[in-house]
Amino acid sequence: MPELPEVETIRRWLLGGGEALPGQPPQHTVRDRPGILGREILAARVLWERTLAAPHTAEFERRVAHQTIRDITRRGKFLILHLDQEKLLFHLRMSGDLLVEDAWLPLAPHHRLVLELEGSLRLAFNDPRKFGRVWLVSDPQTILANLGPEPLDERFTPEQFHTLLRAHHRQLKPLLMDQTFIAGLGNIYTDEALHLARLHPLMISHTLDQEKAARLLDSIRQVLEEGIRRQGASIDWVYRGGDFQNHFRVYQRTGEPCPNCGTPIQRIVVGQRGTHFCPVCQKLEAG
């Protein structure tokens, strides 16, 4: 669910100046809200203890208060609020969302942690399934150190990607979803990238030649950039305002025609994950 493009979309909303998709009316959630950059955190309320990974509630509420939000960045699927003294890290996991609301609104049922901001605003971490986690740390590297390269970082070259692929003997699908291998891909964008690259999800990473590795990295970048351009995908009941779900090539399109060749899309399970692919465009043998 929230993967790199969704997290990046939320990051941009939080910075302010959010724009509606072309031809669509403004929405009711964060996109018509002012940004939170430069605002002081007046107080914090932890509504579900386990959402807070560190520190414990009382210390968190004490330490986060009276710090100002100086910057908002992203690393993989982590959203990072840079405060005066510390960093506030969010991982949305399955169902997390960050909303900017008027401070007087009653708390929605699935709000797990809220920060009261100056200007009568509130930053709310909403997470129906309670998988999301929040950290307040002085050094974000303690949390982020094991993440693989950023796929959209232009300093990350196809040659480096090929070397990484050859260093493993793993199926492409679970390898691409491994955040220590490459950061930011989840189930949706992995299936989409593999289809665009015409590579079978069960293909073994070690067997990719330079050309296929370059094609795969290019495909990863294309689907991530399209996801960001469309402001992410809104799937299940979690509405985030994006419309990439209307442009999926294979994800959750089992039985529908492949956009390339018309063959019905197949669904298999790989590493406990639903995996969608075209059996004609994505051959396991020579591609």
Added chain:
DNA sequence: AGGGAAACCCGAACGC
């Protein structure tokens, strides 16, 4: 090292 399974969760979808 890599793969499989379970755990964490709960709303939605499905079956009866």
Added chain:
DNA sequence: TGCGTTCGGGTTTCCC
């Protein structure tokens, strides 16, 4: 209609 069951998805942990 309403109940019970299954599913799915990101990550960690544990076991083979």
